[in-house]
Amino acid sequence: MATHTHPRQNLSDLTARLRQHAQRITGPRQLILEVLRREDHPLTARQIHGQLDCDLATVYRSLRLLEEMAMVKRFDFGDGTARFELLGQNDDGHHHHLVCRECSTVVEIGECFSGNLEQRIAREHGFADVSHRLEFFGLCPDCQTT
Amino acid sequence: MATHTHPRQNLSDLTARLRQHAQRITGPRQLILEVLRREDHPLTARQIHGQLDCDLATVYRSLRLLEEMAMVKRFDFGDGTARFELLGQNDDGHHHHLVCRECSTVVEIGECFSGNLEQRIAREHGFADVSHRLEFFGLCPDCQTT
DNA sequence: TTCTATTTGCAAATCATTTGCAATAAGGGG
DNA sequence: CCCCTTATTGCAAATGATTTGCAAATAGAA
Incomplete structure (x- = not known):
């Protein structure tokens, strides 16, 4: 466990956090969280979209929302494509x-x-x-x- | 002078460096070097283009060339726009x-x-x-x- | 000056990301 | 459980940075 401690949080925890922020628990949002939850490396919006069945624009919108509520963190590797990782409850990431x-x-x-x-x-x-x-x-x- | 030591190199030095790399000394390339020479902060391609009279595509092409020959360095502030600074002779920037x-x-x-x-x-x-x-x-x- | 390989300008193509808008769905209230 | 209001989605089109195809212009060698 010398590596980055990744939050193995379950889906209900995640949706609870969504609910706290008075946001609707929609299908796409849950799916995005599921995808991020099973990866421990940052994913691009396109990669996330590839594992889902919703519009790419929705992925972007959801990621922005999740970022604003500190549930995901955006990383920039300088290649012109943002990557996202799930954040733990009290993790500033x-x-x-x-x-x-x-x-x-x-x-x-x-x-x-x-x-x-x-x-x-x-x-x-x-x-x-x-x-x-x-x-x-x-x-x-x-x-x-x- | 606590700030970054900026190479106050003159134009002929710069064109000499261009020549070393067997590249043609064209008007746009000299102009771009002049613009970069009088700034000590990184500029975007668009900012450089704003002070010039050549095509934006030429600016991008020239910057890429200059970067490859280590005459300029590219910086990324994470806002989706690359910025460029002139490099000194033996400066890795x-x-x-x-x-x-x-x-x-x-x-x-x-x-x-x-x-x-x-x-x-x-x-x-x-x-x-x-x-x-x-x-x-x-x-x-x-x-x-x- | 002439000739040829580079380079430029212009327009169109890419790529990531955002946005307008009508159609759809989430969740509270009855 | 149904209805209603409002948030959210899908789709298409817009945006902004950067790249590329191609014919016209030009730097530098002969």
Whole structure:
């Protein structure tokens, strides 16, 4: 369990969270949550849509909603396509990824640099409420042999 | 001068570098370099195009070329629009930015976390040739008063 | 200056994502 | 359990960044 602790929450927990936010529990939303629940790596909207039977626009709309209510987190690997991961109940989802430049394999990274750096940067420049986005890229073991 | 040291290279240096790569020195390419030279923050293709008199497609094509020959570096602030900065002669351009979530003001950040972290992550997961992308986001002094 | 391979401009194509709108479904109230 | 109001969906079309095909323009070598 050195890897990212993934919330193995069940569907009713998830729908309960939806309900808390006074949102309707619709078919597509449940399906999207199910898909995200069984993956522990970020998925693109298109990938999610591929495992579903609803409109792609609905997937985008639902993901945005779920992101606003902090049930999913959006990641950006710089390839022009957003990826989404399910968040646990009290999880701010702060973690990073190590992505293979060749095959796009993704490894979840729990570690991060010390908060010092962030605070120092914020202070030095007078910024408030500073967060960061950090992703690693490299060649995975398989792709090194090519 | 605590800020990112920006290469105040002149145009002939730049065209010389172009020439080294056996590329033609065309009007648009020189113009793009001139625009980038007088900015010390990353610009979008559209911003560059706004200060020029050539086709937007040419800007994109030139930027890609310049990126391939390591004369400009592409940055991604996660807003779906790439930004570009001029690189110095022997500069790998590795640095980061602090971006205001409100007004998009950009501050260049020279510091970075210790290379240890990156190496440890690479080793732990068997990845090679690991690099990273790191950007900070927050509220700049002006936008905090809102 | 001439010739040829590059490069440009323009328009159209892509790709991810968003949006307008009429049709449909969720969930509270009776 | 049915009805009604409102949120949500599907579909198609719009958007915005970026790329591409192709014929016309041009940089640089001969």
